[in-house]
Amino acid sequence: MKLVIPTISESPRQKDFFHELLTTALIKSGHTPILINKNYPQKRVIQQLNNGNLSLFWMISSKQRDQKYIPIKVNLTQNLIGKRILFIKQGEQYLYDKVKNLNDFRNLQLIAGMGMHWFDAQVWKANNLRYKEKEGNWEAIFKMIPRNHTYDYFPRGINEIVNESKQYPDLDIENNLVFIYDRDFQFYLSKTGLNAGKKYEKILTEALFQAEKSGLINQLVEKYWGNNLNILNYEHRTKIHLSLE
Incomplete structure (x- = not known):
């Protein structure tokens, strides 16, 4: 076939x-x-x-x-893609250290970067979080954040952010939070x-x-991303659950 x-x-x-x-x-x-x-x-x-x-x-x-x-x-x-961790600007971890719940985060009024028509945009909208969609090549968001252009942070899946951090050393991985939606x-x-x-x-x-x-799917998830949960200290992060409607 x-x-x-x-x-x-x-x-x-x-x-x-x-x-x-x-x-x-x-x-x-x-x-x-x-x-x-x-x-x-x-x-x-x-x-x-x-x-x-x-x-x-x-x-x-x-x-x-x-x-x-x-x-x-x-x-x-x-559901690793539905567990979102943030790339942030270097030196701005102190902003996120204050966040204990969704309302705390919402009050920061920070703007997320998204590609056009991404599912994340629907989720952020449903939770009254600010975001802006990038027309054309969404990969430019990685480089725009350190230059203070348009975006404050970029939410990425647990299965994405570890490898991407090696490509974009000008971004920090936020230390404390994980945003979770059921997809x-x-x-x-x-x-x-x-x-x-x-x-x-x-x-x-x-x-x-x-x-x-x-168990094949579980084996391959473990093969490709099993260590990411440890690297990202997932168990000790503050879990912020996002609604889908």
């Missing part, structure tokens, strides 16, 4: 976990997958999924996406087009449910 899947040019290593999960799950289910990688900026990934040039993409689950694409209803990262990545299949994933819905659903049941 041939699947055309993306590599995101802004964060090319993000694909590694999802590609290995797909390949291993399908092989263990008795199939021979051929994964064809196409490199696109994230904005174009969505366009290519819409027109069926891509077979599938991993995205944070939402009702809108469930309607627009074909969801495979298996959570992929043990995870799922695979979404394109419905129509040359490489539409729809025809593999049954095979992929069975393979991924088996990957969940067998």
